[in-house]
Amino acid sequence: MNSHxxxxxxxxxxxxxxxxxxxxxQTRIDVSTAAEVQSQQELLLSSGTVIKRLSxxxxxxxxxxxxxxAVQYYGSNAGIPGVKFPLLWPxxxxxxxxxxxxxxxxxxxxxxxxxxxPVGAGEPELALKLTQKGIAANPQDWQMNxxxxxxxxxxxxxYQKSSExxxxxxxxxxxxxxxxxxxxxxxxxxxxxxxxxxxxxEIYNSTPNPSIRKSALLHLEGLxxxxxxEALNQLAQKYHSIYGHYPASVDVLVQAGLARTTPVDPSxxxxxxxxxxxxQLNPKSEIVIESxxxxxxxxxxx
Amino acid sequence: xxxxxxxxxxxxxxxxxxxxxxxxxxxFALLMMGAAILVGQISVGIERIVIVNxxxxxxxxxxxxxxIFIGVxxxxxxxxxxxxxxxxxxxxxxxxFIVGKFGGLLLTLAVNTTFMLLGLFVAxxxxxxxxxxxxxxxxxxxxxxxxxxxxxxxLALFFSCFSSPMLSxxxxxxxxxxxxxxxxxxxxxxxxxxxxxxxxxxxIYYALPNFHNFNVIALAGHGQPIPASLLWQNxxxxxxxxxxxxxxxxxxxxxxxxx
Amino acid sequence: MSAPAIEIQSLTKDYAVGFWxxxxxxxxxxxxxxxxxxxxxxxxxxxxxxxxxxLKLLMGVIFPTSGTARIRGRSIEDVAMHRDIGYxxxxxxxxxxxxxxxxxxxxxxxxxxxxxxxGERVEKFLDLVGLSAAGNVQxxxxxxxxxxxxxxxxxxxxxxxxxxxDEPMSGLDPVGRREVRDIILELKRQGRTVFFSTHILTxxxxxxxxxxxxxxxxxxxxxxxxxxxxLEVYGMEILFxxxxxxxxxxxLGDKVRHxxxxxxxxxxxxxxxxxxxxxxxxxxxxxxxxxxxxxLEDYFFKLVxxxxxxxxxxxxxxx
Numbered sequence: 001m002n003s004h005x006x007x008x009x010x011x012x013x014x015x016x017x018x019x020x021x022x023x024x025x026q027t028r029i030d031v032s033t034a035a036e037v038q039s040q041q042e043l044l045l046s047s048g049t050v051i052k053r054l055s056x057x058x059x060x061x062x063x064x065x066x067x068x069x070a071v072q073y074y075g076s077n078a079g080i081p082g083v084k085f086p087l088l089w090p091x092x093x094x095x096x097x098x099x100x101x102x103x104x105x106x107x108x109x110x111x112x113x114x115x116x117x118p119v120g121a122g123e124p125e126l127a128l129k130l131t132q133k134g135i136a137a138n139p140q141d142w143q144m145n146x147x148x149x150x151x152x153x154x155x156x157x158x159y160q161k162s163s164e165x166x167x168x169x170x171x172x173x174x175x176x177x178x179x180x181x182x183x184x185x186x187x188x189x190x191x192x193x194x195x196x197x198x199x200x201x202e203i204y205n206s207t208p209n210p211s212i213r214k215s216a217l218l219h220l221e222g223l224x225x226x227x228x229x230e231a232l233n234q235l236a237q238k239y240h241s242i243y244g245h246y247p248a249s250v251d252v253l254v255q256a257g258l259a260r261t262t263p264v265d266p267s268x269x270x271x272x273x274x275x276x277x278x279x280q281l282n283p284k285s286e287i288v289i290e291s292x293x294x295x296x297x298x299x300x301x302x
Numbered sequence: 303x304x305x306x307x308x309x310x311x312x313x314x315x316x317x318x319x320x321x322x323x324x325x326x327x328x329x330f331a332l333l334m335m336g337a338a339i340l341v342g343q344i345s346v347g348i349e350r351i352v353i354v355n356x357x358x359x360x361x362x363x364x365x366x367x368x369x370i371f372i373g374v375x376x377x378x379x380x381x382x383x384x385x386x387x388x389x390x391x392x393x394x395x396x397x398x399f400i401v402g403k404f405g406g407l408l409l410t411l412a413v414n415t416t417f418m419l420l421g422l423f424v425a426x427x428x429x430x431x432x433x434x435x436x437x438x439x440x441x442x443x444x445x446x447x448x449x450x451x452x453x454x455x456x457l458a459l460f461f462s463c464f465s466s467p468m469l470s471x472x473x474x475x476x477x478x479x480x481x482x483x484x485x486x487x488x489x490x491x492x493x494x495x496x497x498x499x500x501x502x503x504x505x506i507y508y509a510l511p512n513f514h515n516f517n518v519i520a521l522a523g524h525g526q527p528i529p530a531s532l533l534w535q536n537x538x539x540x541x542x543x544x545x546x547x548x549x550x551x552x553x554x555x556x557x558x559x560x561x
Numbered sequence: 562m563s564a565p566a567i568e569i570q571s572l573t574k575d576y577a578v579g580f581w582x583x584x585x586x587x588x589x590x591x592x593x594x595x596x597x598x599x600x601x602x603x604x605x606x607x608x609x610x611x612x613x614x615x616l617k618l619l620m621g622v623i624f625p626t627s628g629t630a631r632i633r634g635r636s637i638e639d640v641a642m643h644r645d646i647g648y649x650x651x652x653x654x655x656x657x658x659x660x661x662x663x664x665x666x667x668x669x670x671x672x673x674x675x676x677x678x679x680g681e682r683v684e685k686f687l688d689l690v691g692l693s694a695a696g697n698v699q700x701x702x703x704x705x706x707x708x709x710x711x712x713x714x715x716x717x718x719x720x721x722x723x724x725x726x727d728e729p730m731s732g733l734d735p736v737g738r739r740e741v742r743d744i745i746l747e748l749k750r751q752g753r754t755v756f757f758s759t760h761i762l763t764x765x766x767x768x769x770x771x772x773x774x775x776x777x778x779x780x781x782x783x784x785x786x787x788x789x790x791x792l793e794v795y796g797m798e799i800l801f802x803x804x805x806x807x808x809x810x811x812x813l814g815d816k817v818r819h820x821x822x823x824x825x826x827x828x829x830x831x832x833x834x835x836x837x838x839x840x841x842x843x844x845x846x847x848x849x850x851x852x853x854x855x856x857l858e859d860y861f862f863k864l865v866x867x868x869x870x871x872x873x874x875x876x877x878x879x880x
Contacts, residue, residue, distance in 0.1 A: 056482050057362070057513070060520035061355040068345050101524045104347045208347045309670045313656070320658040384654040388715060391620045391648035391725075392671040395640050559623040 314406020373458025
């Protein structure tokens with residue numbers, strides 16, 4: 001009776017106090033092992049086949065878990081200047097080894113393994129490897145072939161191979177007609193902005209993934225802007241031929257009747273002209289022009 | 303007029319229910335609810351796949367735990383608690399007791415699995431508002447899990463006839479894991495240059511219950527059909543192996559002097 | 562006459578003991594006996610004598626090392642024979658998650674009764690052992706005495722011809738013991754064979770047609786209680802009271818025992834009247850004169866080599 005009461009009181013007071021101590025201690029342990037954890041993480045990510053073996057038949061669920069980790073890893077690191085996403089490839093590789101049919105992982109990898117830092121890992125070769133793995137595991141999925149075609153076209157600039165990929169995809173009876181058309185287009189009209197726009201539009205439409213969609217939109221905006229700049233350059237030449245000097249700003253074009261409204265980029269900011277009549281993005285604009293596949297991509301500081 | 307094994311089976315089921323074994327369904331329900339609610343935030347684009355994978359994997363894990371932990375006590379408990387004395391004095395053959403205990407646990411597992419399957423479909427409907435034709439594969443996958451559970455039950459029951467729960471658990475778990483890896487063992491054997499090792503690995507492969515035969519969770523998750531041939535082949539395989547184990551159990555138990 | 566109810570021939574049971582199971586311990590040594598139909602047969606012996614072993618062998622819970630046994634002409638290996646026998650184990654354990662009713666109903670199912678029949682039987686036998694009120698109580702809440710009673714109920718609910726009871730009185734208070742005694746007598750009256758082991762020798766003497774005594778795994782004797790021990794009177798016991806202050810007559814010797822003012826002395830039969838004269842001279846009040854015959858208990862304890870003790874300490878230590 002009395003000793004029970006005493007113990008109950010002691011527990012009621014002592015247990016919370018001890019827990020506070022435990023939590024404090026844990027945070028200190030976390031701090032001192034933080035560096036350890038980082039390197040351990042890289043060690044733990046051994047080959048996907050080993051993990052698959054160890055998964056005791058629950059590989060599909062593990063794949064979903066690794067996929068979630070990959071997406072979170074990407075999200076928490078994206079945009080940090082200079083980041084290289086070293087774990088992205090292993091995570092995606094393991095995911096797709098555990099569940100070769102998890103198609104969103106391939107699509108995600110295709111984009112974000114290839115994109116330059118800080119948007120992606122800048123390793124299009126790895127992206128290609130992943131995609132080819134996906135094609136082998138999902139021969140009925142024409143989207144895989146389309147992804148391969150996209151990779152060859154946009155990041156690797158190998159138009160013949162791109163064409164072959166689209167062609168392979170078009171042989172699938174379920175594939176939409178534009179694959180066959182794209183097979184021709186990437187070779188014949190490789191440098192045209194139109195081709196790139198089509199491809200990025202298809203990417204945008206093919207996935208609900210918000211990161212990929214955001215990236216696609218950015219690319220499309222960049223392409224749109226680059227088309228605008230092309231047109232503006234031509235207008236500048238026209239202006240020059242009329243007035244003998246280049247326009248100071250795009251508003252001048254409106255006044256001269258060469259444009260109906262002030263030319264603005266997709267983010268709403270007006271373009272500017274430099275001294276030699278070449279159009280450029282407004283310095284405040286965040287749009288990125290990658291100049292299309294014909295020229296090497298700029299390294300951008302988003 | 304019910305058969306003696308059926309009488310024992312129903313009572314074994316009743317014991318499991320009174321032991322509150324079915325309360326694990328509550329945990330499962332909570333798990334599925336949590337998953338259904340959170341999956342949209344965590345895994346965009348693969349909500350259905352995650353629900354199916356999580357649900358089937360849980361059915362499998364919960365079921366295996368139940369099969370092993372109840373299974374290893376099926377015979378052992380009755381010997382220890384001496385409840386067998388009065389039972390064996392009735393007109394019941396020893397093998398009828400064994401079959402009845404097996405049937406009772408299998409019934410418990412079947413009921414458990416069915417309720418969990420319902421819970422899974424509720425979560426699936428919540429997440430995607432509709433069912434697809436490919437979802438029939440989920441039912442088939444659950445059926446295969448049940449076949450696995452029957453095999454594990456028979457294994458645990460066999461060990462229960464002569465060894466303590468602790469050892470029986472280790473043996474059963476060990477054989478289960480080995481049965482998942484048996485394909486790899488055989489492949490490793492094929493890779494070595496030694497014909498003796500290769501033959502030994504092959505023998506292990508055929509002797510062990512090959513649990514990897516039954517793993518179709520990934521297929522179900524992607525809504526892909528499970529080949530019909532696999533259905534009857536796996537059923538037959540499980541039935542045959544269970545028969546082997548029950549026969550062995552009955553043989554061991556029939557000769558056993560109780561305490 | 563037809564086959565004996567129980568026929569045991571050279572039944573032997575060895576156990577392998579020792580760390581490496583290298584030694585054997587013989588817990589039952591070549592037991593042979595017959596029990597006739599309708600008999601109430603007592604199976605007596607101290608702890609470890611082999612009584613429970615014998616019963617377990619007959620029930621098929623354990624298997625003999627050698628020897629055979631038949632019940633109503635059928636081998637103990639024939640499980641169908643269990644239709645006609647009932648068994649109450651020593652310290653019965655039943656499924657404690659079941660209620661009394663559920664237990665009886667469960668066991669009744671092994672005998673193929675219709676549902677209505679079964680229901681009737683369950684109620685009838687619950688009532689017989691006085692557990693009708695506790696019918697829906699889970700067995701885990703039962704006292705030892707209640708367990709014993711449900712044990713008897715499950716042993717007889719299928720009207721077996723031969724009933725085996727291992728220590729049926731254990732755990733019961735005197736009222737319970739009397740009830741069990743009455744049940745045994747009733748079973749006997751119905752013509753059933755009752756085979757029970759007990760330590761309560763007075764009950765054995767009272768209830769049994771015949772008894773067998775087992776010591777150290779060996780049968781020591783079988784027969785009617787009064788056959789095992791001779792009927793010969795070997796002395797007389799005089800109970801008397803002395804007036805306060807009075808002395809015990811010296812001629813009675815030093816074999817006089819007393820508690821308070823009550824005295825007890827044993828004298829040879831021939832010397833009875835002389836002793837009574839002595840006591841008359843001492844003005845003693847005679848309380849009783851009892852002829853002494855060896856009892857089953859004496860025989861028993863002579864066998865077992867123990868000193869005589871009070872017949873009321875019965876409880877057996879579990880093995």
